[in-house]
Amino acid sequence: MAVDYEIVDNTLRINCLNWVVAPSIEDSAAAMGVVIERLLEARNVLRVVLVERREIEYGFEETRMLQEIAEVYRSVVSSEDFIRMENFGCAKHAPKRFSEFRFLISEVLRKDPIGAYVKIGLMIRSAERESRISGDDCFKAYVEKILLPLKSMLERTQMIKRIKDKIKLFKFGDRSLYRMLFYPLIRPTFMLTRFILTLPKDAILLDKYKIGATDVEIYKLPGKVKYLYYILPEEFKLTQDMYDLIERARQYLAAHKPTEAELADPRRVRDLFFSISRDLIKDLAKMSKLYLTEEEVDKLANILVRYTVGFGVLELLLADDKIQDVYVNSPIGYSPIYVFHSDFEECETNLIPTKDEGESWATRFRLYSGRPLDEANPVLDTEIVVPGGRARVAAITRTLSPEGLAFAFRRHREKSWTFPLFMKVKMFNPLYAGLMSFIADGGKAVLIAGGRGAGKTSLLSALMLEIMRKFRILVQQDSVTGDCELLITRNGKLERTTVGELVDNLLLKYGYKVENGREILDKNPENIRVFTVDKHGKVRLASVSKFIRHKVSKNIFEVETRTGKKIKVTEDHSLFSLSKDGKLQPISAKEIKVGSYLATPRILPVESEKVEKLNVLEFLEKLKDVYFVGSTVRSFILAHKQSVKEIAKELGYAIHKTDKYPKSAISCWLRNSILPSEVLRRMLAKGCKICTSLLKFKVKGNSKPMPVEISLDQDFLSFIGLWLAGGCYAKNGVIVSAVDEDTREIVHKIGKRFGIKPRLCNDGFSLIIGSTALKAIMRDVLELNGDAYTKRIPDWIFKLSKEQISHVLKGLFSRNGYITNCGVAITLASFGLIKDVQTALLLFGVVSRVNRMNKKDKAYSCGISQKFLQTFYEKIGFLQKERMERLAEMCERVPTHDTTDVIPLTAEVKEEISKLLPNFNYQDYGKRGQNISRENLAQVLESLGPNDCELDELKDLANSDIFWDEVRSVKCVGKLNGYVYDFSVPETENFVCENILAHNTLELPIDQFRQLGYNIESLKSRSVITRVETELSPDEALRTALRLGDSVLIVGEVRSVESTVLFEAMRIGALANLVAGTIHGESAYGVFDRVVHDLGLAPTSFKALDLLTICNMLRSPDGLHRFRRVTEVTEIRKRWKEDPLEEGAFVTLMEYSAKEDTLKPTDTLLNGESEVLNEIAKRVREWHGAWDLVWENILLRAKIKQTMVDYAQQLNRPEVLEAEWVVPANEMFHSISEEVLREVGSVDSKLVYERWLKWFKDALR
Incomplete structure (x- = not known):
C-alpha cells in the first residue's frame, strides 16, 4: 500500500491515519513491515513516529534494532552470491527451497524478525534431518551457504541478542516478545x-x-x-x-x-x-x-x-x-x-x-x-x-x-501556613505548637527572629491563627508611597510616569472605596506592572494589586548616591542595603550613612514591540491651522458631501455663494483638493474613512506639504536625539546644531525625505529645515519642547522598542557626547534630560554616573565606565565613524572587572569565604578592607562544586541584577504636606522608583484572615519617596494602635524607630493581649544587639520582650539538602541591668537537637521554672500555683495539633491542615474548655479532648 511519510530532523514520521491495522510496531506485524520498508529507503534515521490520532514515538535504541533488521534484508537481496540457484541444492529441491526462502525474506523477516529467526532454526534442523534420512548431499549447500549465514547475521542484531534467552517462549502470531523490546512514547x-x-x-x-x-x-x-x-x-x-x-x-x-x-x-x-x-x-x-x-x-x-x-x-x-x-x-x-x-x-x-x-x-x-x-x-x-x-x-x-x-x-504556597502544616514538614514538633498556642492566649510579647528565608513571616501568620476570632487584631506593616518618577508598563507598553499621577488618574477613572480614611482601588484594570527585585536579586516586572492614596504630613530626607540618583523618604522609610551576613535587607533612612551602599537596578529588562510609523491623523486635536491636501481629499469630499456640508456649516464656513463669498467653501476645497483639519477630525469621528497613502498635510500659508505617515526609522529617531541634545525652533522651521559631517548627513536625509534642502544658519554650523509642518509635528505631536535647561525625553519614546530607543540615544551622544580616557560621557544643561538618559541606558543594562552640576557652565555630565563600554558600543554607539573606531579599540582593552561595580561584603562574610575558598584574597579584601568586585566574587565562587551549598546566597548576589550604589549624601529637606501614594506589589514587597529599590512590605495574608472571619485592621505607616508627605510614621502608628482599645498587636517586621514604641506596647502588654512581630537575627543576643546598637533602643527596654523564637535554614550533613527548623525558644528575664547574656537573662525553654532532628524541652520548662508561663498562670484562678495544670493544658493543645496531622495523613485529607480547618478547631477547643469548666469546675484535659475529638470526627464526615 502507498505510505505517506516524511523525514524531519532525522525523525521518520509515517502518516497512519487511514490504516486498517494498528499503528504499533510491537502489536502489529504489518506496521513493523511498513516501518522496515521505509528504513530501507532512509538510512539516517534516529527516531520513528507513527502518527494517527496520537503520536507513537520509538526512540534511538528501538529504531536501531529495526535498522539492523533492514540491513540484514538489504544484505540478502543485494548479494548475488548469496542467492545463486546452485546454493539451493539439486534441481529437484531448489525451486521449493527458493520459493520458501523468498517468502521468508520478503514477508516474514520484515514483519516478524524473531519469527524469521525461529523459522530458520526449524528449517536447518529439518534439512539436516532429511539429509540424514536420504543421504542426499544437496541439503548441505543449502544449509551452509544460505540458512546458517542468514542465522548468523540475525544473531548479531540487538533484537535477537536481547530475546535469545527467552526464545523458547516464542509462538508464531504471538508478539509478546516484541512488547518486551519496544516501549513507545505516546502523546x-x-x-x-x-x-x-x-x-x-x-x-x-x-x-x-x-x-x-x-x-x-x-x-x-x-x-x-x-x-x-x-x-x-x-x-x-x-x-x-x-x-x-x-x-x-x-x-x-x-x-x-x-x-x-x-x-x-x-x-x-x-x-x-x-x-x-x-x-x-x-x-x-x-x-x-x-x-x-x-x-x-x-x-x-x-x-x-x-x-x-x-x-x-x-x-x-x-x-x-x-x-x-x-x-x-x-x-x-x-x-x-x-x-x-x-x-x-x-x-x-x-x-x-x-x-x-x-x-x-x-x-x-x-x-x-x-x-x-x-x-x-x-x-x-x-x-x-x-x-x-x-x-x-x-x-x-x-x-x-x-x-x-x-x-x-x-x-x-499561596495560603497561610498553620501549626499543623509546619508539624507535617517537621519545622517544629507538637510540644512547640502547644507551647506557642498557650503563649498566644496568654497575651505575652513575642518576637520571631531568623535570617532571610528562614520562615519568620510564615511562622508569624501561623501564630496569628492561634488567636481567637473574638479579639480584634491590629497589624502594622510599612509600605511605600510618593510622587516619584518611575517606569511602568501599561497594557504591555512601557511608559514613564509618577506615582501620584498614576494613582490619581486611575482613581479618577475607575473610582475607589474608602477604608479608614484611605482611598483604594483594589483592581488593576489597565494591567499596570512595575519593576521589582525578587529574592534571588533578579529585576522583573510585577503586577500591582492595589492603588492607594491618603493625605498626611511629615519631615523628609533626601538620599543621593554616587551615580547621581536621588530619592526623598521619611526617616522611617526603608530602602535596601546589604546585611552583616551578606543578605539583602531593608534599611531605614535614619540608619543610612554616607559611604554605605544601597541596592539599585543594573538593568530594567523589558521588551516592547517596534512602532513602525506615526500617523498624524491620530493627533488631529493637537494640530491647529493645519490643512490636508492630496488627490484623495477630493474623492473623500465627494463621497461624504452632505456630512462635509453639515460640519462646515457648524464651523461657520460659507456653504452657499454670497456677495461676500462669491464661491462656497466646499467648492474651493474640491477645486484645490484641500480640507481643514477640524473638518477632517469630525468626519473621522463619525466613522468616515480616508486613504492615507497619498494624503499630505500643511500648515496655513505656503508651507510645503508633508505625508501624514511618518516613519519612525533609524534616521528620524537619530534626528530627534540630535535635536534633544542641541536643537531649537525657528519661526518657520527646525534648527539642529550639527558640527560634523556624520551628524549633518542625518539632517540632510530628513530634509530630503520631506522635499526640503537644509540651509546653513548664521552661526556657521547649525542647519535649519524650513518646514512649519515639521515644526508643528515635532512641537505639538511629538512633544519635543523646552530649552536647553528644561528639555526632557518625551514619554512616547519610552514606549518604542529598545532598538528604536537606542537610535534616540545615539543622536544624543553623537551631538553632546564624547570619549574620555576611561569611558564615554555626555554633558547636558537639563537635569531632567540627563536623568532620562540615565534611565534609558538602564534598559540596555548600562549603569551610568551623573555628576553634580558644574557651576562654571551650569551643566551636568553623565559618564559610562569601561565596564559597560562593550554594551554601549554594540547597542547604542555614535553616528560618527571615527568615534566608533576609537570606541572599538577601547572595548578591546576593557578590564575583566570594574572597581566601581563592587559588592560591599562585611569583614565577617569575607572571613567566612576565606575559610571555605583558599583562592580568596583575604589579605586585600579582609585585612585591608577593600571591596570585592562583582566579577571577582563570581570567579571565586566558580571553584565551588554544584553540590556546595554553603555560599548559595553569595552566588545569587554575584549573579544578581543589583548594582550597589554608594551613598554620597543624606540630608533633611524640611516638611511637606499633601497626598501620599501607595500600591501593593505582591510577593516581592519592593519596587524601583527614581532608579533605586524601595521597600513596600505587605507580607502577612491579611485578606485571608478577613475571609476566615477575623476582626483584623491593617495599619500602614507610610513613607514618602519624593516631594510628598507620609501619613503616620511607624512609631506614631503604633502609638495610635495603643489608643485603639483592647487589641492584639502584630508588627510585620521591626526595622527602625518603631522598635521603641513596639517595646512600649510590649511593656504595657497591649492591654493584656499578644504583641508579636518579626526581626532579622540569628540568636537571642543577636536580636538584642540589633535593636539596641543598630536601632537605638535603650538596653533596659529590651526587658519588655517576654519570648523569642529563633528559626533557621539548616543543611543536611552531605550538604545536598536544606530545611527550615525552629532551633530555639528563649524567654527574656527581667533581673538584669546592662548585658542580658552575661547576667543570665536569656533562659532557653526549648532547644533543637540535631541528632534527633526535633526541639527538646529544657529542664527549666519541664520543671515549671519558666517565669513567662508562671506569669500567665497567675492570671487564671485555676492555674495559679498549679504548674501541673498548666503543663497539662500545653500538652492538650499539642495533642490536638498532632491529632489533626494524624487524621489528615490517615484519611488522605490534606485540607484538614489548612487554616479553614485549624481556626474552627482552635475555637472549638476554647468553647469545649469553657463548657467543661462550667460543668465540672475545672478544665479536665481528658474530657475536653474526648469532646473535641467527637466534634472533629463529626466534622470530617
Missing part, C-alpha cells in the same frame, strides 16, 4: 511532551493519588536511587471523538491572535481562550452530532487551553501540592523531567519534553516577564501562575548552558 497530536506509558519491569508501586482527574503513582525502580513519578493525565482517557474535537478546535484557535494587552496578562488571555474554546467545542460537537455534557465541555476546554496558551504538562506538575521543584535539563528531548517531591525527594518522571516545547516555554517566559533570553542574556528569572499553582522560573540558555535551554521551577 496526542495536540501535545508536544512525550509520555512513557509502559512501566519498567519489576517496578514497585509505593504510593498513588489524584490531582483532579490526573492519576499520580510513585514507583521504586530496581537498581535506581531515584523514584519514578508516573503521571497519567485525563488527556489519555478521552474517546476518539473527543480527540477529534480537540484537534479541530486547536486548528481554529491557531488563527486567533491575542492582543498585546491580553498577552501581557496571562490570566486574562487564559480566561479569554477558555471562553472561546468552550463555545468552539460546543459548536463543533453540534456539527458532528456528538452530545457532550457541560462537564465534558469544560474538561475539553481546559485541556485545549492547557496546550494552546498554557504551559502544557508543566501545569499538571505544578498543580501537585507535593511537588516543590521541577527541573527540565538540557539538551531538551534527551532526558525526562525531574521533580523534587515532598515525600520522595528527587524523582524522575515519565515525561520527556520536546525541543519545540522548550522553545515554546521560553517564548512565553520572555513575553510574560518582559525580559530577554538569548546568548547575550543567558539567564531569565520570572514567575508564572497556573491553575492550582504558582512558581518561580529560572531559565538558562547558551552561553551559560552549552547545550541550550534548561529550566528550573520552584513551586510556591
Whole structure:
C-alpha cells in the first residue's frame, strides 16, 4: 500500500491515519513491515513516529534494532552470491527451497524478525534431518551457504541478542516478545511532551493519588536511587471523538491572535481562550452530532487551553501540592523531567519534553516577564501562575548552558501556613505548637527572629491563627508611597510616569472605596506592572494589586548616591542595603550613612514591540491651522458631501455663494483638493474613512506639504536625539546644531525625505529645515519642547522598542557626547534630560554616573565606565565613524572587572569565604578592607562544586541584577504636606522608583484572615519617596494602635524607630493581649544587639520582650539538602541591668537537637521554672500555683495539633491542615474548655479532648 511519510530532523514520521491495522510496531506485524520498508529507503534515521490520532514515538535504541533488521534484508537481496540457484541444492529441491526462502525474506523477516529467526532454526534442523534420512548431499549447500549465514547475521542484531534467552517462549502470531523490546512514547497530536506509558519491569508501586482527574503513582525502580513519578493525565482517557474535537478546535484557535494587552496578562488571555474554546467545542460537537455534557465541555476546554496558551504538562506538575521543584535539563528531548517531591525527594518522571516545547516555554517566559533570553542574556528569572499553582522560573540558555535551554521551577504556597502544616514538614514538633498556642492566649510579647528565608513571616501568620476570632487584631506593616518618577508598563507598553499621577488618574477613572480614611482601588484594570527585585536579586516586572492614596504630613530626607540618583523618604522609610551576613535587607533612612551602599537596578529588562510609523491623523486635536491636501481629499469630499456640508456649516464656513463669498467653501476645497483639519477630525469621528497613502498635510500659508505617515526609522529617531541634545525652533522651521559631517548627513536625509534642502544658519554650523509642518509635528505631536535647561525625553519614546530607543540615544551622544580616557560621557544643561538618559541606558543594562552640576557652565555630565563600554558600543554607539573606531579599540582593552561595580561584603562574610575558598584574597579584601568586585566574587565562587551549598546566597548576589550604589549624601529637606501614594506589589514587597529599590512590605495574608472571619485592621505607616508627605510614621502608628482599645498587636517586621514604641506596647502588654512581630537575627543576643546598637533602643527596654523564637535554614550533613527548623525558644528575664547574656537573662525553654532532628524541652520548662508561663498562670484562678495544670493544658493543645496531622495523613485529607480547618478547631477547643469548666469546675484535659475529638470526627464526615 502507498505510505505517506516524511523525514524531519532525522525523525521518520509515517502518516497512519487511514490504516486498517494498528499503528504499533510491537502489536502489529504489518506496521513493523511498513516501518522496515521505509528504513530501507532512509538510512539516517534516529527516531520513528507513527502518527494517527496520537503520536507513537520509538526512540534511538528501538529504531536501531529495526535498522539492523533492514540491513540484514538489504544484505540478502543485494548479494548475488548469496542467492545463486546452485546454493539451493539439486534441481529437484531448489525451486521449493527458493520459493520458501523468498517468502521468508520478503514477508516474514520484515514483519516478524524473531519469527524469521525461529523459522530458520526449524528449517536447518529439518534439512539436516532429511539429509540424514536420504543421504542426499544437496541439503548441505543449502544449509551452509544460505540458512546458517542468514542465522548468523540475525544473531548479531540487538533484537535477537536481547530475546535469545527467552526464545523458547516464542509462538508464531504471538508478539509478546516484541512488547518486551519496544516501549513507545505516546502523546496526542495536540501535545508536544512525550509520555512513557509502559512501566519498567519489576517496578514497585509505593504510593498513588489524584490531582483532579490526573492519576499520580510513585514507583521504586530496581537498581535506581531515584523514584519514578508516573503521571497519567485525563488527556489519555478521552474517546476518539473527543480527540477529534480537540484537534479541530486547536486548528481554529491557531488563527486567533491575542492582543498585546491580553498577552501581557496571562490570566486574562487564559480566561479569554477558555471562553472561546468552550463555545468552539460546543459548536463543533453540534456539527458532528456528538452530545457532550457541560462537564465534558469544560474538561475539553481546559485541556485545549492547557496546550494552546498554557504551559502544557508543566501545569499538571505544578498543580501537585507535593511537588516543590521541577527541573527540565538540557539538551531538551534527551532526558525526562525531574521533580523534587515532598515525600520522595528527587524523582524522575515519565515525561520527556520536546525541543519545540522548550522553545515554546521560553517564548512565553520572555513575553510574560518582559525580559530577554538569548546568548547575550543567558539567564531569565520570572514567575508564572497556573491553575492550582504558582512558581518561580529560572531559565538558562547558551552561553551559560552549552547545550541550550534548561529550566528550573520552584513551586510556591499561596495560603497561610498553620501549626499543623509546619508539624507535617517537621519545622517544629507538637510540644512547640502547644507551647506557642498557650503563649498566644496568654497575651505575652513575642518576637520571631531568623535570617532571610528562614520562615519568620510564615511562622508569624501561623501564630496569628492561634488567636481567637473574638479579639480584634491590629497589624502594622510599612509600605511605600510618593510622587516619584518611575517606569511602568501599561497594557504591555512601557511608559514613564509618577506615582501620584498614576494613582490619581486611575482613581479618577475607575473610582475607589474608602477604608479608614484611605482611598483604594483594589483592581488593576489597565494591567499596570512595575519593576521589582525578587529574592534571588533578579529585576522583573510585577503586577500591582492595589492603588492607594491618603493625605498626611511629615519631615523628609533626601538620599543621593554616587551615580547621581536621588530619592526623598521619611526617616522611617526603608530602602535596601546589604546585611552583616551578606543578605539583602531593608534599611531605614535614619540608619543610612554616607559611604554605605544601597541596592539599585543594573538593568530594567523589558521588551516592547517596534512602532513602525506615526500617523498624524491620530493627533488631529493637537494640530491647529493645519490643512490636508492630496488627490484623495477630493474623492473623500465627494463621497461624504452632505456630512462635509453639515460640519462646515457648524464651523461657520460659507456653504452657499454670497456677495461676500462669491464661491462656497466646499467648492474651493474640491477645486484645490484641500480640507481643514477640524473638518477632517469630525468626519473621522463619525466613522468616515480616508486613504492615507497619498494624503499630505500643511500648515496655513505656503508651507510645503508633508505625508501624514511618518516613519519612525533609524534616521528620524537619530534626528530627534540630535535635536534633544542641541536643537531649537525657528519661526518657520527646525534648527539642529550639527558640527560634523556624520551628524549633518542625518539632517540632510530628513530634509530630503520631506522635499526640503537644509540651509546653513548664521552661526556657521547649525542647519535649519524650513518646514512649519515639521515644526508643528515635532512641537505639538511629538512633544519635543523646552530649552536647553528644561528639555526632557518625551514619554512616547519610552514606549518604542529598545532598538528604536537606542537610535534616540545615539543622536544624543553623537551631538553632546564624547570619549574620555576611561569611558564615554555626555554633558547636558537639563537635569531632567540627563536623568532620562540615565534611565534609558538602564534598559540596555548600562549603569551610568551623573555628576553634580558644574557651576562654571551650569551643566551636568553623565559618564559610562569601561565596564559597560562593550554594551554601549554594540547597542547604542555614535553616528560618527571615527568615534566608533576609537570606541572599538577601547572595548578591546576593557578590564575583566570594574572597581566601581563592587559588592560591599562585611569583614565577617569575607572571613567566612576565606575559610571555605583558599583562592580568596583575604589579605586585600579582609585585612585591608577593600571591596570585592562583582566579577571577582563570581570567579571565586566558580571553584565551588554544584553540590556546595554553603555560599548559595553569595552566588545569587554575584549573579544578581543589583548594582550597589554608594551613598554620597543624606540630608533633611524640611516638611511637606499633601497626598501620599501607595500600591501593593505582591510577593516581592519592593519596587524601583527614581532608579533605586524601595521597600513596600505587605507580607502577612491579611485578606485571608478577613475571609476566615477575623476582626483584623491593617495599619500602614507610610513613607514618602519624593516631594510628598507620609501619613503616620511607624512609631506614631503604633502609638495610635495603643489608643485603639483592647487589641492584639502584630508588627510585620521591626526595622527602625518603631522598635521603641513596639517595646512600649510590649511593656504595657497591649492591654493584656499578644504583641508579636518579626526581626532579622540569628540568636537571642543577636536580636538584642540589633535593636539596641543598630536601632537605638535603650538596653533596659529590651526587658519588655517576654519570648523569642529563633528559626533557621539548616543543611543536611552531605550538604545536598536544606530545611527550615525552629532551633530555639528563649524567654527574656527581667533581673538584669546592662548585658542580658552575661547576667543570665536569656533562659532557653526549648532547644533543637540535631541528632534527633526535633526541639527538646529544657529542664527549666519541664520543671515549671519558666517565669513567662508562671506569669500567665497567675492570671487564671485555676492555674495559679498549679504548674501541673498548666503543663497539662500545653500538652492538650499539642495533642490536638498532632491529632489533626494524624487524621489528615490517615484519611488522605490534606485540607484538614489548612487554616479553614485549624481556626474552627482552635475555637472549638476554647468553647469545649469553657463548657467543661462550667460543668465540672475545672478544665479536665481528658474530657475536653474526648469532646473535641467527637466534634472533629463529626466534622470530617
